[in-house]
Amino acid sequence: MKALIEKPEKFDVYRRQVVKEMESIGFGSLGIVAIISMFIGAVITIQTSYNLLSPFVPLYAVAVVARDSIIIEFSPTIICLVLAGKVGSSIASELGTMRVTEQIDALEIMGINASGYLVLPKIIAAVIILPFIVVLSMVLGILGGLIGGVASGVISAVEFAHGLQVRFVPFNVTFALTKTVFFAYIITSVPAFHGFYAKGSALEVGKASTRAVVYSSVALLVADYVLTQIFLA
Amino acid sequence: MIEIKNVNKNFGETSILRDVSFVCEEGKTNLIIGGSGSGKTVLMKCIVGLFEIDNGGIYYHGRSFSELNFTERKEIRKEIGMVFQGGALFDSMTVEENLAFPLTMFTDMNKNDKRDRVNFCLSRVNLENVNKKFPSELSGGMKKRVAIARAIVMNPKYLFCDEPNSGLDPQTSIVIDNLIMEITQEYGITTLINTHDMNSVLEHGDKIFFIYKGQLWWEGDKETVLTASNKELRDLVFASKILREFRK
Numbered sequence: 001m002k003a004l005i006e007k008p009e010k011f012d013v014y015r016r017q018v019v020k021e022m023e024s025i026g027f028g029s030l031g032i033v034a035i036i037s038m039f040i041g042a043v044i045t046i047q048t049s050y051n052l053l054s055p056f057v058p059l060y061a062v063a064v065v066a067r068d069s070i071i072i073e074f075s076p077t078i079i080c081l082v083l084a085g086k087v088g089s090s091i092a093s094e095l096g097t098m099r100v101t102e103q104i105d106a107l108e109i110m111g112i113n114a115s116g117y118l119v120l121p122k123i124i125a126a127v128i129i130l131p132f133i134v135v136l137s138m139v140l141g142i143l144g145g146l147i148g149g150v151a152s153g154v155i156s157a158v159e160f161a162h163g164l165q166v167r168f169v170p171f172n173v174t175f176a177l178t179k180t181v182f183f184a185y186i187i188t189s190v191p192a193f194h195g196f197y198a199k200g201s202a203l204e205v206g207k208a209s210t211r212a213v214v215y216s217s218v219a220l221l222v223a224d225y226v227l228t229q230i231f232l233a
Numbered sequence: 234m235i236e237i238k239n240v241n242k243n244f245g246e247t248s249i250l251r252d253v254s255f256v257c258e259e260g261k262t263n264l265i266i267g268g269s270g271s272g273k274t275v276l277m278k279c280i281v282g283l284f285e286i287d288n289g290g291i292y293y294h295g296r297s298f299s300e301l302n303f304t305e306r307k308e309i310r311k312e313i314g315m316v317f318q319g320g321a322l323f324d325s326m327t328v329e330e331n332l333a334f335p336l337t338m339f340t341d342m343n344k345n346d347k348r349d350r351v352n353f354c355l356s357r358v359n360l361e362n363v364n365k366k367f368p369s370e371l372s373g374g375m376k377k378r379v380a381i382a383r384a385i386v387m388n389p390k391y392l393f394c395d396e397p398n399s400g401l402d403p404q405t406s407i408v409i410d411n412l413i414m415e416i417t418q419e420y421g422i423t424t425l426i427n428t429h430d431m432n433s434v435l436e437h438g439d440k441i442f443f444i445y446k447g448q449l450w451w452e453g454d455k456e457t458v459l460t461a462s463n464k465e466l467r468d469l470v471f472a473s474k475i476l477r478e479f480r481k
Contacts, residue, residue, distance in 0.1 A: 006304070009338045009339065010337065010338050013337060013338060097324075098323075098324075101319055101321060101324075102317045102318070102319060102321040103321050103322075103323055103324070105278075105283050105317065105321065106315065106317060106321040106322075106323075108282075108283060108310075109281055109282075109283070109310060109313060109315045109393075110310065110311075110334075110335050110338070110339075110387075111306070111307040111308075111310035111311050111339070112338055113303070
């Protein structure tokens with residue numbers, strides 16, 4: 001941790017690394033995030049409609065529940081869980097391979113702070129880019145809910161649009177984005193630790209990668225519970 | 234000059250290096266030889282600071298390396314070039330970027346100067362038209378040559394090579410050996426090589442240190458290694474039938 005925050009050898013090189021990592025972690029995940037968000041948004045709307053089917057509940061309530069579910073839990077937590085698998089395994093295997101092929105040793109011999117150079121840009125990039133990805137996921141999830149709801153005939157577009165505006169709490173978005181920042185740190189730092197300290201052969205890199213995904217997913221869920229307790233309870 | 238004084242290194246309960254002391258000759262080719270598992274790679278990694286020693290000291294021109302922290306070691310590390318067993322080239326970078334990387338991190342050279350320096354180092358190891366290639370596109374011998382070029386790009390005072398011949402055919406091994414010797418002599422670098430390649434030992438060992446079971450067992454040069462009376466050393470040097478015949 002101490003090595004991570006040491007003064008960079010060349011600030012400009014680190015800045016370029018952050019941009020490169022933002023491209024890899026953020027833009028590289030756009031496709032999967034878009035697909036998952038659209039489909040889950042549609043499923044949440046249809047299932048909510050199925051559960052709330054009652055003459056005493058207004059139809060627009062489906063949109064209210066779908067909106068809040070997507071904003072508070074689905075987009076920040078589930079999307080970050082998916083990214084813990086995608087980004088986490090990639091980080092752990094990249095650093096693990098660098099470790100077992102002595103590339104990290106080569107950096108250290110040159111006098112470069114290897115953990116600072118390899119890990120810090122990934123953490124900074126994720127903390128910056130993931131909130132944008134989560135906001136995009138929120139928008140696409142709600143859009144998927146609208147399309148799914150209308151296509152399956154459970155709610156009209158007008159009712160859905162009305163529901164989206166009822167009892168909207170802006171703090172929910174703040175809470176979701178705050179969670180995302182914590183999750184971004186977890187899904188980059190935990191795999192980075194496992195990859196950076198991998199030992200042995202290619203087999204060990206694979207094991208480190210698996211461990212990284214499992215540990216970061218569990219840590220993310222624990223953090224989700226703790227943050228929800230702090231902010232909403 | 235690199236001085237190793239009473240170095241001990243343990244991994245848990247296992248003692249790997251025991252009271253190893255020697256002095257590397259300045260501007261010469263120094264070889265650490267020994268069988269597999271004798272501790273020579275651990276010794277080299279201790280000397281360059283990749284492993285921390287348990288006792289003793291490592292001195293670069295009288296500067297105690299082992300007592301310095303990471304930041305304080307940076308200055309000495311800028312004087313070190315290392316060729317790893319597998320090359321350890323950065324996969325995500327082209328050959329040119331691999332060589333330019335230390336220049337970018339530690340100098341204020343502009344793009345043209347860096348390109349000139351990179352091209353000079355590549356031509357010094359007899360490589361051309363590989364600037365834009367990735368390490369995965371190179372042969373084993375080419376990777377080793379790029380690794381040597383990267384090691385000398387910062388004009389190091391000390392060059393460390395961990396088994397530079399491993400995995401190479403005999404002809405390429407000789408090319409790599411000769412290249413390291415030429416560079417050592419040309420730039421007056423103090424070179425330390427880990428090897429069990431007998432061709433390197435007999436041709437290039439200005440100074441030879443034989444490590445056996447984690448201890449310095451014998452010290453000499455390419456002239457005396459053939460006549461050494463030490464049994465363990467003789468077993469290593471004359472392990473092949475041809476060399477045994479040659480000795481007779």
